[in-house]
Amino acid sequence: MIVSGTKELSAPRTTVWSVINEPSEMAKLMPGVESFEIQDEKHWTARVKVPLGLGGLKMTMNFERLEEREPEFAAMRAKGQGVGALMDMTTSFTLTEAGEHTSMAWEADVKIAGPVGAMGQRVLQPIVNQQVTQVLEALETRVVAASAE
Numbered sequence: 001m002i003v004s005g006t007k008e009l010s011a012p013r014t015t016v017w018s019v020i021n022e023p024s025e026m027a028k029l030m031p032g033v034e035s036f037e038i039q040d041e042k043h044w045t046a047r048v049k050v051p052l053g054l055g056g057l058k059m060t061m062n063f064e065r066l067e068e069r070e071p072e073f074a075a076m077r078a079k080g081q082g083v084g085a086l087m088d089m090t091t092s093f094t095l096t097e098a099g100e101h102t103s104m105a106w107e108a109d110v111k112i113a114g115p116v117g118a119m120g121q122r123v124l125q126p127i128v129n130q131q132v133t134q135v136l137e138a139l140e141t142r143v144v145a146a147s148a149e
Contacts, residue, residue, distance in 0.1 A: 001121050003128060004107035007136050011147035013097040016104065017071035019142050020093065023063070029138040031131060032056070041065070048080075052127065057082050057116060071095060085116035102143075108132070 009016050019025045023044040027036040032049040039045065042065040049056045059082035068074040073094050080087035091108040110128055111117075117124075 001111070001125060001128060002107065002109050003132055004105075005132075005136075007104045007106065007140070009102045009104060009140060009143050010100070011102060011143040012100055013071050013095045013102045015147045016095055016102045016143050019146050020095075020104075020139065021068065021070070021074055025142065029135050029142060031134045031138075034058075050082075050127075050131070052116065057085055059085065059087065061087075066090075067092075082116075084114050086113040087111065088113075 023038050024036065027033050027044075027046055030046065030048065032051065033046050034049060035047045037045050044063045046061045046063070047058065048061055049058050059080040061078050061080040064077045064079075066075040066077055073092070075090065075092035078087070078089045078091070080089075088111045089108055091106065093104050093106040096103045096105070112124060
């Protein structure tokens with residue numbers, strides 16, 4: 001399942017880059033993060049609780065930075081494992097500066113296997129969309145706060 005879009009942010013590109021490209025900052029943006037650990041500048045792990053019906057799905061997510069061209073482009077891969085689900089997600093973003101604003105074009109390719117993945121795209125798409133919306137709203141709030149610092 002591929003999801004993509006564009007988000008306009010009221011901050012300079014360097015500010016958006018500093019928030020979005022720092023693993024500890026990204027952990028604050030992701031919903032359901034219960035713990036977070038950085039191995040090195042290209043690898044980090046998060047334990048998350050994904051809201052799936054009753055109680056949610058606990059997953060261990062391993063993140064790997066694949067590529068970056070500061071301050072315009074970055075790509076990463078996240079592999080997650082939980083009871084009943086395996087997730088593999090590749091995501092990227094491109095930042096374009098427009099004066100004091102930044103346009104962020106993003107894309108995520110999400111694959112979910114196991115019994116949870118068997119629920120199908122019709123069931124999973126709204127959940128993925130909700131998670132993306134929450135991350136983008138949190139990003140906007142954090143970027144505005146960072147640009148005021």
